[in-house]
Amino acid sequence: MTPANSPTPPRPWYRTVPDPMVLIFLILVATYLLTFVIPAGEFERITENGRTVVVPGSFQYLSDVAPIAPFDIFVAIPQGLINASQYLFIVFIAGGLFHVLQKTGALENAIGVAVNKVGVRRRNLIITVGTFIYGFFGVAVGYENNIALVPIAVLIASAIGCSSLVGTTMAVGGIGVGFALSPINPYTVGVAQGIAELPTFSGAWLRTLLLVTSLALLALYICKRVVPMPFKEAANAEGMSRPLHEYSLTRRNVATLVAFVLGLAVMLYGVFTRGWYINEIAAMFLVMAIAIAALNGLSPNAFVARMIEGASSVTAGAMVIGLAASIQVILAEASIIDTIVNGLSGLLDGVPAGLTAILASVLQGVINLFIPSGSGQALVTMPILIPLADLVGISRQLMITAFQVGDGLTNLIIPTSGGMLAMIALGRVSYEQWLKAILPFMGLVYLLSFAGLVLGQAVGY
Structure with a gap:
């Protein structure tokens, strides 16, 4: 037993991490200070086949960009909220949809029945299968398009006795x-291969190999590391309410789930055939919520009350998204994004061919902090990196894979990734808790991916 007068032991570093909003505000201030160090500059851009592309070698510094005033740091915050409004609104509407759905009991009952049949003792199998299913959705559907599926995983975790984390x-x-x-990612691989004049989705074998091994590694990591992690559930988190053997499905439950699945099917149809994105998906969520409320006999007033309850439970996560978007506001106003991209790309000059792909991947991860859009990043960096790949003796295909690894994986940790922040908000997990859980895995998956890049260079990929 520790004596009463003994000094308090120092807290571990991971317990002294500031609140996510404090952390992101500090990054915002640091970004503002960078505007006095990094000169403004821009690339020339032209339109080819309806697509805006950067002209390699066209970078020039700008002398007519006024300095940003300190007060503009605070102006950038509401502007960031406006710029990120589509993410905020889909978080609020999705939060309301799942609150309405959970209150019907249909989703909980379905998960309870399914897990009871499989057996809680097969928890690791459920986590592994679930990880690969969600991985498939990431491959086939996209990133932000899967926001609605996160609360389902939280309920599955609750059913097998695990935390929402x-x-x-x-x-x-x-x-x-x-x-x-993803070997078939239209936003990154498709755009980059178009710029590189390669057949669309060619070279899929290396990406598929990296994908399958990384998902297997993630499933193993969750079972061995995340499941045993101490985690304090949010006070408003909704989990399983009774023992598994007591669950059953009513006809109304089945009708509710059919409406939900049909809504998801219509959403996916819109995504793949109509070009739907965040706003249309949010609208579809709202239609699904109204349909589910009607099937379960909710009055209009009760429906609105539940939507507001659900939206309020994810307000903190939505505010983090808006605050993170303010970083992009400062970067754009100072016109230093292109300067950063140009400087980072210049670091690849003179690097041995065997290391170029790895270093390019690392640089893409840094650039992703400033240009979180995968397709937007491809349009800015690929016109620079593709000619560089030709000069240093690595294939265009390998450079695109390096870009994909650097851009895509960092979406899981950077504070400017609106999709990631929206999804962890719906999972009732704070940004701080998320980083503690995912950072060790990020180290492992990067080592695996870098090994894949080395393999690709060795076999002439």
């Missing part, structure tokens, strides 16, 4: 890895 890691990690290493 386990469910969130299974869902967001699986979706993130699937999207990052």
Whole structure:
């Protein structure tokens, strides 16, 4: 027993991490200070086949950009909220949808029945299968498009006796890895291969190998590391309410789940055939919520009350998204994004061919902090990196894979990734808790991916 007068032991570093909003505000201030160190500059851009591309070698410094005033740091915050409004609104609407759905009991009953049949003792099998399923959605559907599926993983985790952190890691990690290493990602691989004049989705074997091994690694990591992690559930988190053997499905439950699945099917149809994105998906969530409320006999007033309850439970996560978007506001106003990209790309000059792909991947991860859009990043960096790949003796295909690894995987940790912040908000996990859980895995998956890049260079990929 520790004596009463003994000094208090120092707290571990990971217990002194500031609140996510404090952390992101500090990054915002640091970004503002960078505007006085990094000169403004821009690339020339032209339109080819309806697509805006950067002209390699066209970078020039700008002398007519006014300094940003200190007060603009605070102006950038509401502007960031406006710029990120589509993410904020889909978080609020999705939060309301799942609160309405959970209150019907249909989703909980379905998960309870399914887990009871499989057996809680097969927990690791459920986590592994779930991780690969979410990985498949990341491959086939995209990143932000899967926001609605995160709360389902949280309920599955609750059914097998795990925390919401386990469910969130299974869902967001699986979706993130699937999207990052997808052999058929139209937003990154498709755009980059178009710029590189390569057949669309060619060279899929290396990406598929990295994808499958990374998802297997993630499932193992969750079972061995995340499941045993101490985790304090949010006070408003909704989990399983009774023992598994007591669950059953009513006709109304079945009708509710059919409406939910049909809604998801319509959403996916819109994504793949109509070009739907965040706003249309949010609208579809709202239609699904109204349909589910009607099937369960909710009055309009009761429906609105539940939507507001659900939205309020994810307010903190939504505010983090808006605050993170303010970083991009400062970077754009100072016109230093292109300067940073140009400087980082210049670091690849003179690097041995065997290391170029790895270093390019690392640099893409840094650039992703400033240009979180995968397709936008491809349009800015690929016109620079593709000619560089030709000069240093690595294939264009390998450079694109290096870009994909660097851009995609960092979406799981950078504070400017609106999709990631939206999904962990729906999983009732704070940014601080998320980083503690996912960072060790990130180290492992990067080592695996870098080994894949070395393999690709060795076999002439």
